[in-house]
Amino acid sequence: MGLAHPKYKVAVVQAAPAWLDLDASIKKTIALIEEAADKGAKLIAFPEVFIPGYPWHIWMDSPAWCIGRGFVHLYFDNSLAYDSPQAEALRAAVRKAQLTAVLGLSERDGGSLYIAQWLIGADGETIAKRRKLRPTHAERTVYGEGDGSDLAVHERPDIGRIGALCCWEHLQPLSKYAMYAQNEQVHVAAWPSFSLYDPFAPALGAEVNNAASRVYAVEGSCFVLAPCATVSQAMIDELCDRPDKHALLHAGGGHAAIFGPDGSALAAQLPPDQEGLLIAEIDLGMIGIAKNAADPAGHYSRPDVTRLLLNKKPLNRVEHFSLPVDSAAAALPGEAAVARPDQSI
Structure with missing residues (x-):
């Protein structure tokens, strides 16, 4: 008898966000979680910053226009803080649905925003909170960046080894290899929409x-x-708000997909302007067959020729420490003072 490999249904979201409306975003996200559970899915994956939607305004005009139109403060105010009632409502919904969710959100932390993915287990507990390593191009006017701890794969007994990246992180060869090297089995590749600067920017x-x-x-x-x-x-x-801007962004742009480890498409795509869930059954046993041919960080690698350096230490912007107290001044009565190297007693 061989090993028992998990086999289960997954749900992939293609939908418009409740743009710049946090409470409506939570309501829509919960509705999609419930729909996925009703369809028997054990895992649901959401687009990049689905809560409260992607900041398309940054690609449409100047920063001054974005501020003047109110987009900057609205986007900040409607981003999600992990210690908020809205975040707790999401956890409760995932727990009730008894599935695993990979949410896409604009994370508000203090005065900063981050492109984030929140992995919540079927018990409603957090598996991981990750941030996009480097926001892409104009996104850097909105978001901060993550660190090496965000390149992580997580073992779950019910769904296997799961990881996630956002958008053009999938064009970063070293970041991808860091994930492959952790024997990732199920990967969430979150995208915002594919209707920006179409058709004159194929990338x-x-x-x-x-x-x-x-x-x-x-x-x-x-x-x-x-x-x-x-x-x-x-x-x-x-x-x-001007005729020329209609050439920059178009309605639709949804192209959600599910791919197997051999590159096969596992679900029929929806029309680009249609909302819904893509549902497919995945069998983790297929991975062994694919890796038998080419395991990128295993037998098909050449570490004697090329290797990856990976720093997974979290980047703390403030490190708390204490300076050494002057030993002579700190010595208690009756205790001998201990000299520092630069001090004689």
Whole structure:
């Protein structure tokens, strides 16, 4: 008898966010979690910063315009803090649904925002909170960055070894290899939508970026769940205040997908403007077959030729420490003072 490999249904979200509305975002996210559970899914994956939606305004005009239109403060105020009632409502919904959720959110921490993915287990407890290592291009006007601890894969007895990255992190070869080397089995590749600067920027489009998700599946010999948001007409109406801006962003852009470790598509894609869940059954036993041919960080690697240096230490922006107290002044009555190297007694 061979090993028993988990086999279960997964759900991948393709939907427009409740843009710039935190409470409505929570309500929509919970509804999708409940729908996935009703369809028998044990894992649901959400698009990049689905809560409260992607900040498309940063690609549409100047920072002054973004501030003047109110997008900057609205985006900050409607981002999610982990110690908030809204976050607790999400945990409770996941626990009630008894599935694992990989949420996409704009994380508010103090005065800063981060592109984050929150992995919550079926018991409602946090598996991990990760941040995008380096926001892409204009995103750096909104978000801070993560650190090496965010390149992590997590073992779960019910769903296997799971990890996640956002958007163009899938174009970073070393970051991808760091994940492959941790024997990732199920990967969430979160995307915001593929309708920006279409058709004159192919690198931002569905063909290129779905190819990145698909190649990740083959390179890593893992399942890739690639949720992708859509842009609603209401968002277009809010963002495109001049005729020329309608050429920059379009409604739709949803191209969610699910890929197997051999690169095969495991679910039929929805139309780009349609909301819904992609459902597929995955069998982790397929991974052994794929890795038999090419295990990127195992038998198919050449560490004598190329190796990766990975610093997984969390980046603490403030380190607390105490200076040595002057030993002579600190000595208690009746105790001998101990000299520092630069001090004689």
